[in-house]
Amino acid sequence: MQDALIRKLESFETLSDHDRAALTALALRVRKVGARVDLKREGDAPDNVHLVLDGYACRYKVLPDGQRQIMAYLVPGDFCDLNVFILDQMDHSIATISACQIVDIPSAAIEAITTEHPRVTRALWWCALVDEAVLREWLVNLGGRPANHRIAHLICELLLRLEAVGRVTRNSFEFPFTQSDIADTMGLSAVHVNRTLRELRTLGLITLKQRVMTILDVERLKAYCDYNPNYLHLRNTRWSARRTVPWLGSGHGG
Amino acid sequence: MQDALIRKLESFETLSDHDRAALTALALRVRKVGARVDLKREGDAPDNVHLVLDGYACRYKVLPDGQRQIMAYLVPGDFCDLNVFILDQMDHSIATISACQIVDIPSAAIEAITTEHPRVTRALWWCALVDEAVLREWLVNLGGRPANHRIAHLICELLLRLEAVGRVTRNSFEFPFTQSDIADTMGLSAVHVNRTLRELRTLGLITLKQRVMTILDVERLKAYCDYNPNYLHLRNTRWSARRTVPWLGSGHGG
């Protein structure tokens, strides 16, 4: 199950065996990290690039009043800090949610792969742009949707992102987040998250037990929150948006 | 006043005359666009790179129920779409707020400048990372702060960003946003924005008339909303965070 990154990249661009081998070679220094551990703290100087191979992590900030805001979920195949080496210091922290496998990649190794593998370079660019698009969609979520749609939207997004890295089986996936985590993500109180999850359960849209989320009716859940996956820019998956020009795969990667 | 971009980049990295000349040469095709005009619509295919030379614009999305969510303000010196040429289609729209001067830059010109000017390349990277950091901070704003702090925070951010491009005089700057714009930005109703602005005026923190925002007491306003400018990663300005290693300017741009 170490191919999360490759699977994700291939949901955008078809890679050659050579490309895949180069990516696999990045995962030399794999490290196991427990749940609820800081990988990086706000103010730290960037060092290596970190990649989540397995498990869930998040970006977060803590406000002066102690309030925590989670700004991103990092799932297998996601980079923690692909480009931050430009900056002097982290402006947010990164912590594991569940136990994780993390790869430390020297930024020189990233530079090397990008000079030799144009398709991989394009795909890494795509990663960064999608991360930003997800951030924008979360902003829409917090700014424009009520609590029940907000949480449904998050669940839809996780389904698609996890499916792109092969972590979904029969519409079920690992869900190690506590209700407090979701509250700090969605700008809600933990109590209200509890009631909202109950609503989604009562409506027969999801079940959630033993840290496993199951979506009972994907189409109904998507309709419930008007979910539009275009911002994930998935191309080679069953969720890909219909396009006028299905300019698929085998890119000549300029 | 065409040097907004250069000024902004120099708040991160000192540039040579040669670098500056190359950047100035980008602004060939300048275009005037009226207020409230779409520059790009969701679903469009990316074409050129667009740069705001003068005026204010925004990124936004419209939800199925007609609700508009603004996700970013673009001020002089900001790129609309520095890297989106990787993607097949825009996942959000971009519109002017006030009348603007926009430069259309062929992506080839960007590629050319980045191969020849490593300091400029680093600085453009920095732009993209700061844009993302601003987005994260906005998420914190919507998720974690009450309406009054939220709006105060936005005003503080605009002050710093506009100061970095020379658009602030005696703590005053152009503020062409309507209260509805602010509402759609901050996830509030226009009525509540009105009352909140009145609160800030009553507290003697700001004045706002004839589309000009004046901050009466910058330190008090920043204290009011616990403003921390670290996410803007400004280095060569009076707002720069104190650093242990002031590894300033004249970077050997690797």
Added chain:
DNA sequence: CGTGCTGTTGAGTAGATTCAACTAAGGTGG
């Protein structure tokens, strides 16, 4: 001199919060 957009203010309402009590589950040590 109306028309439309922006801003302002009041009144009633609703969605979400806080506080609080309590249950369930998991882990630890005697």
Added chain:
DNA sequence: CCACCTTAGTTGAATCTACTCAACAGCACG
């Protein structure tokens, strides 16, 4: 093996922040 402790989840009641609806004032524009 069970008492104990801690964390996560659940539910009720009261409160509050922010919303909706509505009316109106100021101003620009044709």
